[in-house]
Amino acid sequence: MRVSRTLLATLLVAVALVVQVSVLARLQLPGATPDLLLLTVLGLALVYGHVGGCLVGFIAGLLADLAPPADHAVGRYALVLCVVGYAAGLTKPESGQHRSATVPMLVVAAGAASSTLLYAGVGALVGDTAARDVGLTNLLVTATIYDLLLAPFTVPLVMAMARRLESDPLTGDGPGGSAGLDAPVSWLGRGGTGLRTRAPRRTRYGRASSVGGPRSTLLSRSARNRVGRIKGVKRL
Incomplete structure (x- = not known):
């Protein structure tokens, strides 16, 4: 005991x-x-x-x-x-x-x-x-x-x-009870892997971007610059 x-x-x-x-x-x-x-x-x-x-x-x-x-x-x-x-x-x-x-x-x-x-x-x-x-x-x-x-x-x-003082998971009492067992399951169901990510959003060029933050902004700007250069070459 x-x-x-x-x-x-x-x-x-x-x-x-x-x-x-x-x-x-x-x-x-x-x-x-x-x-x-x-x-x-x-x-x-x-x-x-x-x-x-x-x-x-x-x-x-x-x-x-x-x-x-x-x-x-x-x-x-x-x-x-x-x-x-x-x-x-x-x-x-x-x-x-x-x-x-x-x-x-x-x-x-x-x-x-x-x-x-x-x-x-x-x-x-x-x-x-x-x-x-x-x-x-x-x-x-x-x-x-x-x-x-x-x-x-x-x-x-x-x-x-x-x-x-009983913490048997079958009784539902204490820290090891049913509440403690349900918490990890619901947490995985809500958050998946638990990483903080943003929802995918549509960019200007029709592609979905699932990466959030400043890095995604820099990537979209570089993509627009490359397209502008290609269009300028076509006009020449």
Whole structure:
């Protein structure tokens, strides 16, 4: 990723992680906890694509594994967000932007459900039975509902901030967008080779002259002098 993308992703992930740990984790809601970090990864993946979503998801998940009060194995949530970010990035259209909010909301719902299932599945492989004790169905339903309620306030904002730094020619944003591609084509269409030339004009002797400036005037005068001399010889 470019430097601007990296800085923006790092800033958004850091803010989301701080809010997640200090605010959302202390709400004591029934069932799961709203996952602001997951929504940030999904918003960036919808703009950056599958490669950017995979990288952002891995880094965000690794920070969540290391941040207190994490009580699970390091790398567990990094694996989950890496897979979810990659899958969400695959939904990025060729035009670079989604035409409606339907696809992002479906991605959020699928991401919330799949992240819960993957987290519980990886926990079962390493011997963590917390999801089984709480109830996987309860966690799945509440996580999806909470993330869908929080998504309209976070995902569009994250996507808008990411698009401001996006210079993909397919999106039409930034200096490398469609405006930048159309400019050379229209410039060639108007000016040809780009040289400043004058339109051809009819001379006194019926010939077209396409060369402008003082040089064309000197050539026309020399031509008139030669014709005058020839006419004088004929009269003699």
